[in-house]
Structure formats: structure tokens, C-alpha cells
Amino acid sequence: MKQKSVYALIVLNLFFCASVCNSQTVIATHLDKNYLPYGCGSCHVGLEFKYGGGANRCLLCHGKLNKASAAWMKNKQPVADVSKDFGKNYRHPVFDKKGIHDGKEVLPEVNPSAPRHADCVDCHNTHFLAPSAPFNGIKGKRVGNFNTQITKEYELCYLCHSESANLPVRSTNKKIELSTNNPSFHPVEGEGKNFSVVSLLRPYREKKSSAGDISVIGCKDCHGSDDPSSARGPHGSKYQGLLVENYATGDNILESTFSYSLCYKCHKRSSILANESFPSHSRHIAGERNFKGGGTSCYTCHSSHGSVENRYLIRFNREYVTESSTGKLKFVEKGTYAFHGECWLSCHGVDHNPKTY
Ligand code: HEC
Ligand code: HEC
Ligand code: HEC
Ligand code: HEC
Ligand code: HEC
Ligand code: HEC
Ligand code: HEC
Incomplete structure (x- = not known):
């Protein structure tokens, strides 16, 4: 370690520990000496502060373990x-768009021409995160003069996938789509409204009635790695849409x-294919008569x-x-629900004016 960086570390520990170290309610994983015996220096030696430290510093430990990384742990x-x-085709652009994150930025973005980005530190506050509080320390939406604290996964995602002024044109506001005030929604913010989703496989249920039932799902149930043995988180997937399964x-x-x-x-x-709900599901999905190559995707009729x-x-x-x-x-x-x-509508040249079921 160079003289200068050791000095910098002492200064860090003396002056900044007050803000970083004292406000703990749970022991932050990265400040736990049982994991990182060199404390602040594990990351702050050679860190580029301006850009949130640079994702490569994280990969020192969260990439392939080697001698250099092992030495820090x-x-x-x-x-x-x-x-x-x-490294997969569909991923958050952490390594594609480097050096855009600014420690002082406030999300959701209000400037329409600000470049879109996602850095490790946008989703992880390394000073505060812990297994029981993965989003600890991430600044949420600004309400008045204060930033709310993020506690739920969807609140984190909404920082960039809801009312951001720089949302790509083909993207939609997920907060509007998942609102529990809508006539229908996948139950992310709360339980759904439909009591007869006849196709649901257990443990998924419309309403929770016993301990094992799952009636509220997360973005993570659909978005994340295609490899179930991979690290958790929506980092990357081989499936389009950064999905856990093909669609x-x-x-x-x-x-x-x-x-x-x-x-x-x-x-x-x-x-679904036995038409337990929509009598024409199979005809549209598996195809018949009017469809030559097959059928049409769920996506032709259903929002995700x-x-x-x-x-x-x-x-x-x-x-x-x-x-x-x-x-x-x-429609x-x-x-x-009958x-x-x-x-x-009209589809494949077939006029539905209307078609009734
Ligand atoms: C696991 C890596 C890691 C460890 C360990 C770590 N830091 Fe940091 N620190 C960062 C990163 C990354 C940033 C930049 C955050 C950003 O820009 O959003 C940062 C930023 C800071 C800042 C700038 C203000 C801020 O909070 O963004 C201070 C001050 C700081 N760290 C002090 C410390 C002290 C003191 C310790 C030891 C108690 C420590 N850090 C341990 C990664 C780490
Ligand atoms: C010096 C090594 C080191 C560096 C650098 C480092 N980490 Fe970690 N990180 C660890 C260890 C050790 C753990 C705890 C063991 C585990 O969860 O696998 C951990 C855990 C985590 C976890 C899981 C938290 C939990 O407890 O569930 C996240 C998220 C994380 N790190 C993100 C980051 C990010 C983002 C950076 C870069 C800003 C970073 N880490 C830099 C060593 C490091
Ligand atoms: C700091 C900003 C930021 C946050 C927070 C964020 N994202 Fe993203 N996300 C992006 C950017 C940038 C892209 C690239 C496309 C774009 O600009 O929308 C993206 C793309 C995606 C895509 C599309 C990938 C594709 O291949 O089409 C999905 C799915 C996604 N994010 C899900 C999530 C989920 C789930 C969360 C919360 C756990 C989340 N994001 C949090 C910035 C963010
Ligand atoms: C039930 C599964 C499911 C859940 C839950 C889910 N998504 Fe998606 N999401 C999809 C599918 C399927 C696609 C690809 C097709 C499409 O664009 O609708 C997608 C596409 C996306 C995209 C890329 C398209 C765009 O508009 O930018 C983003 C971003 C995204 N989802 C964010 C989220 C966030 C954030 C959450 C949680 C708040 C979430 N999703 C919850 C299934 C889901
Ligand atoms: C992680 C589990 C999960 C996945 C994956 C999932 N769903 Fe669902 N879906 C649910 C649950 C739970 C409900 C029940 C919501 C309710 O009771 O209103 C539901 C409800 C629905 C409904 C009925 C909504 C209503 O209000 O009537 C439709 C339609 C639907 N899903 C289509 C899809 C399609 C299309 C896909 C694939 C892109 C998909 N789902 C993937 C869990 C899932
Ligand atoms: C768009 C948001 C987003 C970005 C960008 C992001 N992560 Fe994550 N990451 C998550 C979420 C969400 C989780 C799951 C948190 C939970 O539920 O515990 C996660 C989990 C993790 C974990 C714990 C995995 C496990 O199985 O224990 C590590 C380590 C991690 N991320 C490191 C990183 C590093 C390093 C980077 C940058 C190279 C990064 N992440 C970028 C959202 C993100
Ligand atoms: C041609 C349009 C169309 C296509 C394609 C389609 N659906 Fe549907 N689906 C409907 C309609 C209409 C309903 C509502 C039926 C009712 O209750 O009146 C429905 C209802 C549902 C429901 C709620 C009731 C139940 O069965 O649990 C689910 C879930 C569902 N569809 C899933 C799917 C999936 C998965 C696919 C693709 C494999 C798909 N749908 C393809 C039109 C379609």
C-alpha cells in the first residue's frame, strides 16, 4: 500500500466514519471485520469517488476469486x-455506460437529456447494505426536502423505470402499470383483484389463506439471471427482457x-390450453385454420x-x-369474472366486429 493512500485512509476513518459508521441499525456486510479485515481501505484504496467507485472495484471481490481479491478478505x-x-446479452448497462453515475444525483431523473445509466452503486449502497436490509442507504424519491428510504425492491426499480424524464421511448412507466388502482395488474405492490385465476399453480394463489401461499410476487420472480444457481439480482440473463425464463x-x-x-x-x-378461462385460448395460442406457422404470443393480448x-x-x-x-x-x-x-379488433385479416365468447 502506498504512503499516500494509507494517509488518505486514516483521514477517512477519522472524519467520515461518523457519518458512515454510526448510523448503523444493522451490521453492514462490508463494514463487518469478519468479512473485510481492512475495513474502508478494501474499497477506498485507489477508488474513483466521482463515478461511484467504478464497477471494477466491486468485481475485485464479486468476480472470479483470485489471489489479489482473496488478499482483501x-x-x-x-x-x-x-x-x-x-456478460450476457440482456443486462443492466453497468459496463456498457461507464462513468455516468454521480453521487449527488437524485432519481427519478428530471432532465430529459440526461444519459441513462445503472451503476452498482445506484442499486447497492455498499456502506449500509446487509442481508436483512439489502436496500439500506439507497436514496428514494424526493418528498419535499427529504429523500424517502427505500425498503422494497419495486421502489428501487421505480427510480429508473417509472416517471424518469429520460425513459426510452419504447419503455413504459412500470409504476403506472403495476398500480393496485388498475382494473388488473400482476400482484407486485399488493394482492390482485381477480379471485378466479383458474390457471394459477401452487404455491401461487389469488389471496393468501395459508402460510405457504404466495399471493404477492416481485420483479425478481420474472427478472433476473436465467441460471438459478447464479447470484441473485437483475444483473443479466440470456433471455430477452432480462427474464428468468424464456418468453x-x-x-x-x-x-x-x-x-x-x-x-x-x-x-x-x-x-390455459384447455381453455379453462378464455374459450379461445388454445385456438389463438396453438394456432388453427387462420394461422399458418403457429399461434400468437400471450403478449399479443396480455400486458406483462x-x-x-x-x-x-x-x-x-x-x-x-x-x-x-x-x-x-x-375489449x-x-x-x-364470468x-x-x-x-x-382486426388481426390476421380477421374482423372481430365484435367477436363474442
Ligand atoms: C465495499 C466497498 C466500500 C467500503 C468497504 C467502504 N466504502 Fe466508502 N464508498 C464506496 C463507494 C462505492 C462510494 C461511492 C458511492 C457513490 O458514489 O454513490 C463510497 C463513498 C464514500 C464517501 C463519499 C460520500 C458518500 O457516502 O458517498 C465516504 C466519505 C466514504 N465512502 C467513507 C467510507 C468509510 C469511512 C469507510 C469505512 C468505514 C468506507 N467508506 C468503506 C465503497 C466502500
Ligand atoms: C474487498 C472485497 C469486496 C469488495 C471490493 C466489494 N465487496 Fe461486496 N461483499 C464482499 C463480501 C465478503 C460480502 C459478504 C459475502 C457474500 O455475501 O457473498 C459481500 C456482499 C455483498 C452483497 C450482498 C450483501 C448481503 O449481505 O446479502 C452485495 C449486494 C455487494 N457485496 C455489493 C458490492 C458492491 C456494489 C461493491 C462495489 C461498490 C462491492 N460489493 C465491493 C466483499 C467485497
Ligand atoms: C439507476 C437506474 C436503474 C435502476 C435503479 C434499475 N434499472 Fe433497470 N435499467 C436501467 C437502464 C439504464 C436500462 C437499459 C435500458 C433503459 O435505458 O431503460 C435498464 C433495463 C432494464 C430492463 C430491460 C432489459 C432488456 O434487455 O430489455 C429490465 C427488465 C430492468 N431494467 C429491470 C429492472 C429491475 C427489476 C430493477 C429493480 C430491481 C431495475 N431495473 C432498476 C436502469 C435502472
Ligand atoms: C409476471 C412477470 C413480471 C413481473 C412481476 C415484472 N415484469 Fe417486467 N417484464 C416482464 C416481461 C414478460 C417483459 C418483456 C415483455 C414486455 O416488455 O412486456 C418485461 C419487460 C420489462 C422491462 C423492459 C420493457 C420496458 O418497458 O422498458 C422493464 C424495464 C421491466 N419489465 C421492469 C419491471 C419492473 C421494474 C418490475 C417490478 C416493479 C417488473 N418488471 C415486474 C415480466 C414481468
Ligand atoms: C411468478 C408468478 C407469475 C408469473 C411468472 C406470471 N404470472 Fe400471471 N399471475 C400471477 C398471480 C399470482 C396472479 C393473480 C393475480 C390476481 O389474483 O389478481 C396472476 C394473474 C394473471 C392474469 C389475470 C389478471 C387479472 O387481474 O385477471 C393474467 C392474464 C396473467 N397473470 C398472465 C400472465 C402472463 C401472460 C404471464 C407471462 C408473461 C404471467 N402471467 C406470468 C403470477 C404470475
Ligand atoms: C439495477 C439494479 C442493480 C444493479 C445495477 C446491480 N445490482 Fe446487484 N443486485 C440487485 C438486486 C435487486 C439484488 C438482490 C438484492 C436482494 O434481494 O437481496 C442484487 C444482488 C447482488 C448481490 C448479492 C448476490 C447474492 O446472491 O448474494 C451482489 C454481490 C451484487 N448484487 C453485486 C453487484 C455488483 C458488483 C454490481 C455492479 C457490477 C451490481 N450488483 C449491479 C440490483 C442491482
Ligand atoms: C387472443 C388473445 C389472447 C391470447 C393470445 C392469450 N390470452 Fe390469456 N386471456 C385472454 C382473454 C380475453 C382472457 C379473459 C377471459 C375471461 O375471463 O373473460 C384471458 C385470460 C387469461 C388468464 C386469466 C384466467 C386464467 O386462465 O387463469 C390468464 C392467466 C391468461 N389469460 C394467460 C395467458 C397466457 C399464459 C397466454 C399465452 C400462453 C395467453 N393468456 C394468451 C386472451 C388471450
């Missing part, structure tokens, strides 16, 4: 390796367990997150679905 224990997932979103798709495996993780394939207009997550994919011959494009429910309705 007690027991030279291997830690969660995130490097593999960041084909196009048209003329051959139905298979793989094509829609994300949905079939929680919704029983045999129930929520629908501000309809029940059953109905939102038509405008890439394939257009107005009916009388210029209407809508009308006939009775609440499995009857009508559709006004």
Missing part, C-alpha cells in the same frame, strides 16, 4: 460472483413449454405488468392488432 471466502451475468412475444410462434416458459412457471399450461384499461391484463399489441372494420379497438367484459366478453 478474511478466510479468503468466495463471495457472490456477478461477472458472468453481466416469445411475436406472432406465428409454435406453442411449446419453452416458448412461454415464463408464464407457465406460475400459470398451468394445460389449464398491468392494464390501466381492462381486466385480465388485456392490452393488445398494436404491432399485429388493428381497429375493426367499424374503427373500434376494445368488453360481459359480467365480472369468462364472457367480446373483442372489437
Whole structure:
């Protein structure tokens, strides 16, 4: 260690420890001497402060363990390796867009021309995080003069995937879509409204009635590594959309367990294809008559997150679905959760003006 950095460390410990070390309610993983015997220096020797330290410093320990990294750790224990997932096709752009994070920035972004980014330190506050409080220390949305403290996964994601002024044009505001005020939504912020989601596989349930039931899910149930043995977190996946399982979103798709495996993780394939809810599910998904190469994806009719207009997550994919011959494009429910309705639209040249089920 160089003389200068040792001096810098002493200064750090003396003057800044007050702010970093005292406000602990739980023992922060990185300040735990049982893990990192060299304390602050484990990261602050040679750290580029301006850009949140640079992701490479994190990879010293959270990449492949080697002699250099082992030297910084007690027991030279291997830690969660995130490097593999960041090498996959669909990932948070930590290494693609370096040096944009600013320790003083406030998210959600208000400047429409600010470059989009995601650094390790945007999602992890290394001074405060602990297994029981993974989001400890991350500044949430600003309310008045104060920043709220993030405690839930979705609050973290909304920092960049809700009302950000620099949201990419093809992206949607996830906070609006997942709002529990909508007619339908995947139950992330709270339990859902539909009591007869007949396809649900246990332990997933509409309402929690016994200990093992899961009626509220997280972004992490759909977004994360394709490899279940990989480190937790939405770092990267080989599946498009940074999804834990494959999900084909196009048209003329051959139905298979793989094509829609994300949905079939929680919704029983045999129930969907046996038309237990929508009498024409199988016809549209598996294909028939009007469909040459196969069927159409769930995505042609269902939003993945929520629908501000309809029940059953109905939102038509405008890439394939257009107005009916009388210029209407809508879903009308006939009775609440009664499995009857009508559709006004045109798809594959078939006019639904309307078609009723
Ligand atoms: C696991 C790595 C790690 C350890 C250990 C660590 N820091 Fe940091 N520290 C960082 C990173 C990364 C940043 C930049 C954060 C940002 O820009 O958002 C930072 C920033 C800081 C800052 C600038 C203000 C701030 O909070 O952003 C101070 C001061 C600081 N650290 C002090 C300390 C002290 C004192 C210790 C030891 C008690 C310590 N750090 C231990 C990674 C670490
Ligand atoms: C000097 C080694 C070292 C460095 C550098 C380091 N970490 Fe860690 N980190 C550890 C150890 C040790 C653990 C605890 C063992 C584990 O969870 O695998 C840990 C745990 C974590 C955890 C899991 C927390 C928990 O307890 O569940 C996260 C998240 C994390 N680190 C993020 C980061 C980020 C982001 C950086 C860079 C700013 C970073 N780490 C830098 C050693 C390091
Ligand atoms: C600091 C900002 C930031 C935070 C916080 C954040 N993201 Fe992202 N996310 C991005 C950026 C930047 C991209 C690249 C595309 C874009 O600009 O939207 C992205 C892309 C994605 C994608 C699309 C990947 C693809 O291949 O299409 C998913 C899915 C995603 N994030 C999920 C999440 C989830 C889940 C969380 C919360 C655990 C989260 N993000 C938190 C900035 C962020
Ligand atoms: C039930 C599964 C599921 C849950 C839960 C879920 N997503 Fe997604 N998400 C998807 C699927 C499928 C796609 C790809 C198709 C699409 O764009 O809708 C996607 C796409 C995305 C994208 C890329 C498209 C865009 O608009 O930028 C982002 C970002 C994203 N999700 C963020 C989130 C966040 C944040 C959460 C939690 C607050 C979340 N998702 C919860 C299934 C889910
Ligand atoms: C991690 C589990 C999980 C995954 C993955 C998942 N769902 Fe769901 N889904 C649920 C739960 C739980 C509900 C029940 C919500 C309720 O009771 O309102 C639900 C409800 C629904 C509903 C009915 C919503 C309503 O209000 O009527 C539709 C439609 C739906 N999901 C479609 C999909 C599609 C399409 C996919 C794949 C892109 C998918 N789901 C993936 C758990 C999941
Ligand atoms: C878009 C947000 C986001 C970004 C960017 C991000 N992470 Fe994570 N990471 C998460 C989330 C969410 C978790 C899961 C936290 C939990 O539930 O405990 C996680 C988990 C982890 C864990 C614990 C894994 C385990 O299985 O114990 C480590 C270590 C980690 N991240 C390191 C990093 C490093 C290093 C970087 C930068 C190279 C990084 N992360 C970038 C969101 C992010
Ligand atoms: C052609 C449009 C269309 C396609 C394609 C489609 N659905 Fe549906 N789905 C509907 C309609 C309409 C309903 C509402 C039926 C009712 O209750 O009136 C529905 C209801 C549902 C429900 C709620 C009831 C239940 O069965 O639990 C789930 C879950 C669901 N669909 C999943 C899927 C999945 C998964 C796929 C793809 C494998 C898919 N859907 C493809 C139109 C479609």
C-alpha cells in the first residue's frame, strides 16, 4: 500500500466514519471485520469517488476469486460472483455506460437529456447494505426536502423505470402499470383483484389463506439471471427482457413449454390450453385454420405488468392488432369474472366486429 493512500485512509476513518459508521441499525456486510479485515481501505484504496467507485472495484471481490481479491478478505471466502451475468446479452448497462453515475444525483431523473445509466452503486449502497436490509442507504424519491428510504425492491426499480424524464421511448412507466388502482395488474405492490385465476399453480394463489401461499410476487420472480444457481439480482440473463425464463412475444410462434416458459412457471399450461378461462385460448395460442406457422404470443393480448384499461391484463399489441372494420379497438367484459366478453379488433385479416365468447 502506498504512503499516500494509507494517509488518505486514516483521514477517512477519522472524519467520515461518523457519518458512515454510526448510523448503523444493522451490521453492514462490508463494514463487518469478519468479512473485510481492512475495513474502508478494501474499497477506498485507489477508488474513483466521482463515478461511484467504478464497477471494477466491486468485481475485485464479486468476480472470479483470485489471489489479489482473496488478499482483501478474511478466510479468503468466495463471495457472490456477478461477472458472468453481466456478460450476457440482456443486462443492466453497468459496463456498457461507464462513468455516468454521480453521487449527488437524485432519481427519478428530471432532465430529459440526461444519459441513462445503472451503476452498482445506484442499486447497492455498499456502506449500509446487509442481508436483512439489502436496500439500506439507497436514496428514494424526493418528498419535499427529504429523500424517502427505500425498503422494497419495486421502489428501487421505480427510480429508473417509472416517471424518469429520460425513459426510452419504447419503455413504459412500470409504476403506472403495476398500480393496485388498475382494473388488473400482476400482484407486485399488493394482492390482485381477480379471485378466479383458474390457471394459477401452487404455491401461487389469488389471496393468501395459508402460510405457504404466495399471493404477492416481485420483479425478481420474472427478472433476473436465467441460471438459478447464479447470484441473485437483475444483473443479466440470456433471455430477452432480462427474464428468468424464456418468453416469445411475436406472432406465428409454435406453442411449446419453452416458448412461454415464463408464464407457465406460475400459470398451468394445460389449464390455459384447455381453455379453462378464455374459450379461445388454445385456438389463438396453438394456432388453427387462420394461422399458418403457429399461434400468437400471450403478449399479443396480455400486458406483462398491468392494464390501466381492462381486466385480465388485456392490452393488445398494436404491432399485429388493428381497429375493426367499424374503427373500434376494445375489449368488453360481459359480467365480472364470468369468462364472457367480446373483442372489437382486426388481426390476421380477421374482423372481430365484435367477436363474442
Ligand atoms: C465495499 C466497498 C466500500 C467500503 C468497504 C467502504 N466504502 Fe466508502 N464508498 C464506496 C463507494 C462505492 C462510494 C461511492 C458511492 C457513490 O458514489 O454513490 C463510497 C463513498 C464514500 C464517501 C463519499 C460520500 C458518500 O457516502 O458517498 C465516504 C466519505 C466514504 N465512502 C467513507 C467510507 C468509510 C469511512 C469507510 C469505512 C468505514 C468506507 N467508506 C468503506 C465503497 C466502500
Ligand atoms: C474487498 C472485497 C469486496 C469488495 C471490493 C466489494 N465487496 Fe461486496 N461483499 C464482499 C463480501 C465478503 C460480502 C459478504 C459475502 C457474500 O455475501 O457473498 C459481500 C456482499 C455483498 C452483497 C450482498 C450483501 C448481503 O449481505 O446479502 C452485495 C449486494 C455487494 N457485496 C455489493 C458490492 C458492491 C456494489 C461493491 C462495489 C461498490 C462491492 N460489493 C465491493 C466483499 C467485497
Ligand atoms: C439507476 C437506474 C436503474 C435502476 C435503479 C434499475 N434499472 Fe433497470 N435499467 C436501467 C437502464 C439504464 C436500462 C437499459 C435500458 C433503459 O435505458 O431503460 C435498464 C433495463 C432494464 C430492463 C430491460 C432489459 C432488456 O434487455 O430489455 C429490465 C427488465 C430492468 N431494467 C429491470 C429492472 C429491475 C427489476 C430493477 C429493480 C430491481 C431495475 N431495473 C432498476 C436502469 C435502472
Ligand atoms: C409476471 C412477470 C413480471 C413481473 C412481476 C415484472 N415484469 Fe417486467 N417484464 C416482464 C416481461 C414478460 C417483459 C418483456 C415483455 C414486455 O416488455 O412486456 C418485461 C419487460 C420489462 C422491462 C423492459 C420493457 C420496458 O418497458 O422498458 C422493464 C424495464 C421491466 N419489465 C421492469 C419491471 C419492473 C421494474 C418490475 C417490478 C416493479 C417488473 N418488471 C415486474 C415480466 C414481468
Ligand atoms: C411468478 C408468478 C407469475 C408469473 C411468472 C406470471 N404470472 Fe400471471 N399471475 C400471477 C398471480 C399470482 C396472479 C393473480 C393475480 C390476481 O389474483 O389478481 C396472476 C394473474 C394473471 C392474469 C389475470 C389478471 C387479472 O387481474 O385477471 C393474467 C392474464 C396473467 N397473470 C398472465 C400472465 C402472463 C401472460 C404471464 C407471462 C408473461 C404471467 N402471467 C406470468 C403470477 C404470475
Ligand atoms: C439495477 C439494479 C442493480 C444493479 C445495477 C446491480 N445490482 Fe446487484 N443486485 C440487485 C438486486 C435487486 C439484488 C438482490 C438484492 C436482494 O434481494 O437481496 C442484487 C444482488 C447482488 C448481490 C448479492 C448476490 C447474492 O446472491 O448474494 C451482489 C454481490 C451484487 N448484487 C453485486 C453487484 C455488483 C458488483 C454490481 C455492479 C457490477 C451490481 N450488483 C449491479 C440490483 C442491482
Ligand atoms: C387472443 C388473445 C389472447 C391470447 C393470445 C392469450 N390470452 Fe390469456 N386471456 C385472454 C382473454 C380475453 C382472457 C379473459 C377471459 C375471461 O375471463 O373473460 C384471458 C385470460 C387469461 C388468464 C386469466 C384466467 C386464467 O386462465 O387463469 C390468464 C392467466 C391468461 N389469460 C394467460 C395467458 C397466457 C399464459 C397466454 C399465452 C400462453 C395467453 N393468456 C394468451 C386472451 C388471450
